[in-house]
Amino acid sequence: MITKEYLINLLKENGVFLKGDFTLSSGKKSDYYINMKKAITDPEILSTIAKLITKSISEDNIDKVAGPALGAVPIATAVSLESEIPLLMIRKEKKGYGTSKLIEGELNEGDDVIVVEDVTTTGGSLLKAIKAIQDNGGSVKRAFVVVDRQEGAIEAFDSEGVKLEPLITVDEFF
Numbered sequence: 001m002i003t004k005e006y007l008i009n010l011l012k013e014n015g016v017f018l019k020g021d022f023t024l025s026s027g028k029k030s031d032y033y034i035n036m037k038k039a040i041t042d043p044e045i046l047s048t049i050a051k052l053i054t055k056s057i058s059e060d061n062i063d064k065v066a067g068p069a070l071g072a073v074p075i076a077t078a079v080s081l082e083s084e085i086p087l088l089m090i091r092k093e094k095k096g097y098g099t100s101k102l103i104e105g106e107l108n109e110g111d112d113v114i115v116v117e118d119v120t121t122t123g124g125s126l127l128k129a130i131k132a133i134q135d136n137g138g139s140v141k142r143a144f145v146v147v148d149r150q151e152g153a154i155e156a157f158d159s160e161g162v163k164l165e166p167l168i169t170v171d172e173f174f
């Protein structure tokens with residue numbers, strides 16, 4: 001059976017935990033880094049993540065699964081394949097040409113959406129994607145992250161009225 005413990009072991013076996021001096025997306029400094037790009041480019045890890053999220057939403061009536069670029073797009077794609085829920089891809093910025101869209105895929109007014117993320121530190125990137133979905137008529141029902149670093153994202157989500165649901169928190173690695 002696919003469990004959270006199975007995912008933790010896969011991440012450990014694949015050496016996604018790095019020690020060193022790192023600057024994070026938010027500008028924060030850290031003495032460790034979770035190499036989620038390595039994790040989500042591994043088929044077994046990606047498929048395990050997709051199965052865990054799909055199982056968790058099996059009772060929900062969800063119209064779209066969304067992931068912000070870059071790290072969450074493969075995760076959202078894998079969940080879309082597993083659950084057969086159509087995909088939305090959220091760009092970091094609007095394209096200045098072509099269709100000039102921030103959200104790729106078909107988001108309809110009133111759609112119930114789940115969002116996924118690879119890792120959260122402040123939660124700022126995923127909150128920005130959620131706002132884009134809401135501004136375009138979507139209703140964000142659930143928010144999943146593979147690994148939460150326990151540095152304030154859950155609290156930041158709470159204050160925006162969205163519950164952040166980590167598959168794993170960083171303390172579960174140690």
Ligand SMILES: O=P(O)(O)OC[C@H]1O[C@H](OP(=O)(O)OP(=O)(O)O)[C@H](O)[C@@H]1O
Binds near residue numbers: 072
């Ligand atoms: O919770 P936060 O403080 O926002 O940090 C986490 C974000 O940082 C990373 O993305 P990054 O900005 O490195 O972009 P990428 O996915 O394009 O590499 C990660 O994929 C999350 O989106």
Ligand SMILES: O=C(O)c1cc(=O)[nH]c(=O)[nH]1
Binds near residue numbers: 024025033034036121
């Ligand atoms: O906050 C980030 O940018 C971040 C932290 C981390 O541990 N891993 C990652 O891919 N991004």
